[in-house]
Amino acid sequence: MGGVCKRGREGEGNRGSKQACGGVVGSPPPRGQGVRLSCQFLFKLVAQRVAGLPAGQNLVALATQPVFYRALALYGVSTVLRIWILGRMPLSQAYPWMSLGVVLVPALGVLMFGEKVRPVFWLGAGLIVAGIILTQYGSGPVGG
Numbered sequence: 001m002g003g004v005c006k007r008g009r010e011g012e013g014n015r016g017s018k019q020a021c022g023g024v025v026g027s028p029p030p031r032g033q034g035v036r037l038s039c040q041f042l043f044k045l046v047a048q049r050v051a052g053l054p055a056g057q058n059l060v061a062l063a064t065q066p067v068f069y070r071a072l073a074l075y076g077v078s079t080v081l082r083i084w085i086l087g088r089m090p091l092s093q094a095y096p097w098m099s100l101g102v103v104l105v106p107a108l109g110v111l112m113f114g115e116k117v118r119p120v121f122w123l124g125a126g127l128i129v130a131g132i133i134l135t136q137y138g139s140g141p142v143g144g
Contacts, residue, residue, distance in 0.1 A: 039078060040105045042071035044113065096135040103128050 046068045050061040062068055085094055103125040109115040 037101065037104055037108060039071050039074045040101070041108060041112065042067050042074065044109070046071060090139060093136060093139040096132050096139075099128050099132060 046062065046065050049065060049067075050058050053061055106115070106117055106121065107125070110117060
């Protein structure tokens with residue numbers, strides 16, 4: 001469905017070849033990352049609204065924020081989506097995409113909230129992206 005690599009189980013004739021999966025490196029990232037990013041964005045909005053309040057008032061203010069409940073709902077949806085994805089791809093291929101959030105969430109912080117990051121952050125972000133590419137290449141069948 002939608003470009004998700006469905007590898008056959010052992011003995012089903014499909015041994016997870018690159019041809020059957022459309023290529024390991026070229027496979028699209030599992031869906032759901034955008035939902036997680038939306039959650040982080042909404043959580044940040046809520047945090048800004050309740051920042052600086054005493055603990056008791058902070059909890060009351062948090063409970064009255066509709067955005068907080070939207071963020072929790074999206075987080076639940078992303079968890080269900082992740083479980084669905086993990087049922088259709090090998091963990092070794094799906095999980096490395098989670099590290100993309102380490103790059104995208106701070107980048108969103110820069111774009112949406114004007115946060116500052118040092119240039120070395122972008123170097124690290126590039127290494128993470130390179131790592132994702134390498135892990136996708138490395139998640140192919142062993143010896144093939």
